[in-house]
Amino acid sequence: MFRGGSSVKLDAKGRLALPTRYRGLITERFDGRLVLTVHVDGCLLLYPQPEWEDIELQLIRTPNQDRRTRDMQRMLVGYATEVEMDGNGRILIAPRLRDFAGLEKGVSLVGVGKKFEIWNEETWEHIGSGWMGAHEEKDGAPHPLETLTL
Amino acid sequence: MFRGGSSVKLDAKGRLALPTRYRGLITERFDGRLVLTVHVDGCLLLYPQPEWEDIELQLIRTPNQDRRTRDMQRMLVGYATEVEMDGNGRILIAPRLRDFAGLEKGVSLVGVGKKFEIWNEETWEHIGSGWMGAHEEKDGAPHPLETLTL
DNA sequence: CCACTATTACCCACTTGCCCCCACTTTTTA
DNA sequence: TAAAAAGTGGGGGCAAGTGGGTAATAGTGG
Numbered sequence: 001m002f003r004g005g006s007s008v009k010l011d012a013k014g015r016l017a018l019p020t021r022y023r024g025l026i027t028e029r030f031d032g033r034l035v036l037t038v039h040v041d042g043c044l045l046l047y048p049q050p051e052w053e054d055i056e057l058q059l060i061r062t063p064n065q066d067r068r069t070r071d072m073q074r075m076l077v078g079y080a081t082e083v084e085m086d087g088n089g090r091i092l093i094a095p096r097l098r099d100f101a102g103l104e105k106g107v108s109l110v111g112v113g114k115k116f117e118i119w120n121e122e123t124w125e126h127i128g129s130g131w132m133g134a135h136e137e138k139d140g141a142p143h144p145l146e147t148l149t150l
Numbered sequence: 151m152f153r154g155g156s157s158v159k160l161d162a163k164g165r166l167a168l169p170t171r172y173r174g175l176i177t178e179r180f181d182g183r184l185v186l187t188v189h190v191d192g193c194l195l196l197y198p199q200p201e202w203e204d205i206e207l208q209l210i211r212t213p214n215q216d217r218r219t220r221d222m223q224r225m226l227v228g229y230a231t232e233v234e235m236d237g238n239g240r241i242l243i244a245p246r247l248r249d250f251a252g253l254e255k256g257v258s259l260v261g262v263g264k265k266f267e268i269w270n271e272e273t274w275e276h277i278g279s280g281w282m283g284a285h286e287e288k289d290g291a292p293h294p295l296e297t298l299t300l
Numbered sequence: 301c302c303a304c305t306a307t308t309a310c311c312c313a314c315t316t317g318c319c320c321c322c323a324c325t326t327t328t329t330a
Numbered sequence: 331t332a333a334a335a336a337g338t339g340g341g342g343g344c345a346a347g348t349g350g351g352t353a354a355t356a357g358t359g360g
Contacts, residue, residue, distance in 0.1 A: 038278075055298070055300065058298055060262070062294055063294065066293075068293060069293070073263070074277065075278065076300075077263060078153070078154070078155045078261065078267070080154055082154070096156075
């Protein structure tokens with residue numbers, strides 16, 4: 001699926017040009033239909049429309065007596081926005097989403113499996129430096145990736 | 151079903167214009183008939199009339215020896231108000247409901263599955279900022295959406 | 301029972317912002 | 331170096347948003 005990252009610039013209208021290497025796949029397999037939403041870590045998520053449908057269904061079906069669950073549903077579904085590539089392979093990021101992720105001109109587009117993540121470029125660099133040397137487990141909580149040998 | 155949010159303004163008459171992308175669906179599948187009611191989190195809920203009927207039935211049938219259950223029934227059913235879109239796709243929000251949710255001019259309309267939520271805009275933004283970075287489970291309570299992989 | 305007022309419903313007109321498309325610039329590759 | 335592909339910018343048409351005027355209805359008081 002999707003992997004790798006690029007540094008991209010939003011133009012004055014808030015449009016983001018997807019790197020060419022992804023465009024073919026998105027056009028053919030997903031008819032150019034994508035969904036943008038937010039992530040609790042402060043970035044945006046960009047899913048192919050069908051993949052997103054699955055996730056949304058799971059979200060909505062979850063019983064929500066718990067306030068945190070409701071907030072999760074509100075945010076993820078409530079911010080979900082269908083977008084289509086224009087003739088030049090660009091998508092328009094609505095102001096509401098831009099604000100949420102603090103996107104300005106410089107943006108990092110990162111392919112992670114079924115989705116892309118869209119980060120404010122500075123924030124993204126912070127993650128890298130914060131990550132380095134920080135993978136030792138804290139307070140004995142077992143890490144889900146403990147068994148992975150790199 | 152419904153997804154995505156918009157920033158909307160109530161006009162001087164307390165009318166709320168539904169975004170065009172929803173109007174067709176509401177007109178065709180639900181004949182423009184909607185029901186407004188309140189939510190314990192402080193927002194209003196906007197259901198298609200048939201969907202609301204189901205919920206109301208469940209509410210009314212629930213045995214109510216418990217005070218919280220009775221209050222739930224009182225509030226949800228007691229505030230429920232049928233509304234119809236006017237020729238411009240707007241609904242009128244009764245003062246009683248406006249007051250409950252503290253709605254002034256700026257309002258957030260958020261599609262979440264079978265319903266919309268209507269929030270005072272500031273309150274809604276507050277939810278977003280409170281949510282970010284808040285997904286780490288506290289005090290070991292397991293989160294119902296824990297198994298969801300985004 | 302009627303008159304008066306306040307609220308709601310319906311309709312029309314104006315304004316705004318968005319979306320589609322085209323054109324130009326820059327980079328890549330043959 | 332030329333030609334093609336990718337990146338970038340912007341303008342104009344039209345749908346959607348917004349505001350208000352007027353008619354209809356309901357609610358209130360005499």
